[in-house]
């Protein structure tokens with residue numbers, strides 16, 4: 317009974333399986349997935365997957381790979397309870413799995429809004445998993461008008477895809493700017509201008525008022541005192557960490573399952589990885605919860621090191637990407653909050669004198685902390701390397717596009 321049980325079927329779980337197989341530990345692994353399929357890539361769900369009914373989900377590994385690696389798959393069978401004393405996990409089917417080490421990789425679920433039930437209302441959808449993407453796609457392809465509640469990454473990606481399909485798109489954001497929690501005001505402004513130029517109606521600082529229901533459909537929603545008819549509405553108002561199992565088992569949680577730099581929870585036999593965790597970040601100097609493929613993959617690597625007896629503290633540079641309209645946005649490092657004392661920014665033109673290609677280098681007290689790139693993938697890659705290496709290139713030098721960033725790595 318020396319098995320490793322992984323609960324969750326997303327990016328972190330898939331990377332964990334790959335790492336454990338590489339370490340020769342595949343035969344110890346039980347992978348418990350609530351969804352009835354092997355782990356698949358989530359980012360395409362708001363992008364290519366929505367464009368056509370022909371698009372399929374993209375699995376990380378084929379079913380054969382798990383079988384050949386000796387991994388026992390429990391698909392469509394959610395974990396329901398953890399008994400930390402007996403060191404067992406009970407699944408919905410009634411199966412009881414003993415573990416030596418348990419890893420929670422339960423991710424997040426889409427935040428819901430009272431009165432706008434995605435189960436009761438046929439034209440209200442949220443997006444996290446493949447079944448929700450399928451539901452959204454069916455309705456999107458049939459809809460004329462799409463209202464997106466929330467100007468975050470997922471909302472704007474779906475809005476972009478919908479626009480590309482020729483739909484009329486309105487984005488309703490209650491905050492004063494798009495992507496307000498994640499990117500700089502300069503980048504927000506560029507994204508806003510691009511979406512508006514593409515013909516989207518973007519309402520910022522919106523006051524959302526009364527909603528009207530007609531049978532099983534949302535008929536209208538009041539925005540800034542004006543009644544807007546709704547054909548299809550996407551709730552893109554963020555995600556909440558899936559911590560219910562951990563909480564019920566008495567594992568410490570605080571808007572995420574609390575882990576240390578080795579991905580250990582408050583129970584030495586239980587680890588947690590990915591979107592569901594709150595972890596200490598050296599660069600930020602505080603505990604964070606991140607929702608990104610990079611974070612899921614890097615935390616899974618740290619967990620593999622812990623599980624295989626070669627612990628190495630987690631110290632990965634956060635990075636992220638998003639595709640919207642003709643924008644490839646790439647961020648390296650974490651953007652400091654607006655108004656952070658000592659924050660300064662310098663703009664570096666991107667390749668080909670294209671006004672839609674540039675990078676923003678952000679410094680705090682003269683120290684480079686974050687680089688945001690728009691259609692400048694080489695500068696993004698080089699910025700990651702600079703930040704990972706702890707380099708602090710002079711602002712005047714990075715602003716000069718004739719200086720190749722790789723020369724600053726030496």
Ligand SMILES: Cc1cc2nc3c(=O)[nH]c(=O)nc-3n(C[C@H](O)[C@H](O)[C@H](O)COP(=O)(O)OP(=O)(O)OC[C@H]3O[C@@H](n4cnc5c(N)ncnc54)[C@H](O)[C@@H]3O)c2cc1C
Nearest residue numbers: 324325326327328350358359394395423590591607608609
């Ligand atoms: C539409 C969309 C687009 C995205 N685009 C980007 C992007 O462009 N760039 C980027 O960096 N990130 C993107 N992300 C975020 C990225 O996909 C997540 O950060 C990543 O999936 C996190 O991996 P995870 O394994 O922690 O969680 P998830 O991938 O969310 O996986 C969690 C899994 O756990 C399962 N689970 C939960 N509870 C239980 C239980 N009790 N028993 C069994 N299984 C359970 C869930 O069903 C789910 O399958 C996107 C996310 C979405 C939804």
